[in-house]
Amino acid sequence: MKIRAAVLQTIGAERPYQDTHPLTIETLELDPPSDNEVLVQIKAAGLCHSDLSVIDGNRPRPVPMALGHEAAGVVKAVGNGVRDLSPGDHVVTVFVPSCGHCAPCAEGRPALCEPAAATNNAGTLVSGGHRLHRPDGTPVNHHLGVSAFADHAVVSRDSLVRVDPELPFHHAALFGCAVLTGVGAAINSADVKPGQTVAVIGLGGVGLNSVLGALVAGAGQVIALDLDEGKLATARSLGASEALNAGGEDVVAKVKALTNGGVDCAIEMAGSEKALELAYQITRRGGTTVTGGLAHPERKVSIQQVSLVAEERTLKGSYVGSCVPVRDVARYVSLFRQGKLPVDKLLSDTLTLDDINEGFEKLAAGKAIRQVILFD
Known part of the structure; x- marks a missing residue:
């Protein structure tokens, strides 16, 4: 399917970003989900310093790369082997998928998942493959297994946590990174x-x-x-x-x-x-x-x-707040609903995808706390 996504072609662009446009909005080809993968319609995605650190070169990653890792959306389709998520489920993305089998995962430390660390650095999904391509077939790298600055994303099942559909998307997105971390x-x-x-x-x-x-x-x-x-x-x-x-x-x-x-x-x-x-x-x-x-x-x-x-x-x-996402997202959402964790007060602004370079300039200048891109 064709999607719109924010793609970083080179790192280290000069500021101000609203003039230099390090991110370009492109039409990409998104492959359907493979085994243990899920197609998610992105509804909200937060602008985070982990994205900015790729743009400015502090966290070098392979380019071209479709950025974005903190998001919430709706499941549209699931690949073979996915039995605990269904189309229509609301989910939050987590930027370190947990394989559940390596030594750190077995110790209850999924933030240190070894396969996830390797594939996140390589710019692939945890399967080792790419699902994003330019129209000429050139692969586009995934950011932290998510690439959420797009209207749709294919991610590993292990990168998702199901949430209550009554939780607004622009609040839910924050729980995948800012709140967990x-x-x-x-x-x-x-x-x-x-x-x-x-x-x-x-x-x-x-x-x-x-x-x-x-x-x-x-x-x-x-x-x-x-x-x-x-x-x-x-x-x-x-x-x-x-x-x-x-x-x-x-x-x-x-x-x-x-x-x-x-x-x-x-x-x-x-x-x-x-x-x-x-x-x-x-x-x-x-x-x-x-x-x-x-x-x-x-x-x-x-x-x-x-x-x-x-x-x-x-x-x-x-890293990732030493969290077990499947456990801690639910806990922190519960605290939010009780009024004990008012993370909604940290939302600075909402943007469209076309405003993304202006948003990152605000973030780089220290003029924003958490900005969220909203998708239709």
Whole structure:
């Protein structure tokens, strides 16, 4: 079938993106679903820093590539072997499909699925194949097994989680990445306990979800840090105890003064080595520093090695919020419906597919938290 999709031809385009147009809207050929694959009509897709990091070259991927990974839609057809989804089901996409058989999946850590990591890097579906082609037959790579900036997508069954059809698509889409990654970092990776002190550095869509995650986990004090005053204001409105400019004078001393020596847990979501170093500096003795920010592969962090031992510190990564999507999407949707996880407050704007370059310029400029493309 023919679809409209946003395709990245080359990485590293200059800004502003509304002028340079790194993404072009093309008519592509989409093959029908093969074994264990599903055809999804995309209804809403979020603009995420993981897409932006491919555009600007921080996360190199093979091009041409149809971008987009955070989405919600309706099942239109299923391939052989798919028995638990049917046409008409509402689904959320997850950008790491879980094979269920490799060592990490068997340990209950599907975010580290080994076949998914290999095929996501290669730009294919988890089957190893391409379902997207230009009219001349040239294959177009898939982004994280999804390629959601399109009116339809063929994805692995293992990239989908069924959701309640009463959940609006523009809200449902957020649960596939921003909510899983941000809330999960606080609840799963950091294992925030009631009464603990938590800092979140980097208040984009994922970081603000970490603020919400820390609050719903019962943190006694949540300190939000960013360079943008507007995002700091948003963090305060969501319930952050304090909101500090990360570039301000003596910010480390201020956090330590507020927390009697440092926070129990610091969560870095800025994708910057300086932000991670700050997160480590404001973590107390015996505390935990979690990073879910995706920096360029060549970036390195400098920390005081002896403090890991003498202060019994923990420094750990968090990918997809250390979530089990089939379990955690339902949990977080339930919290949203109870009013305990107001992720809808993070929705900055809705766009059309033709507005996508303008949307990514806003994201790159720090003028948006979460923008969602709506499809008819």
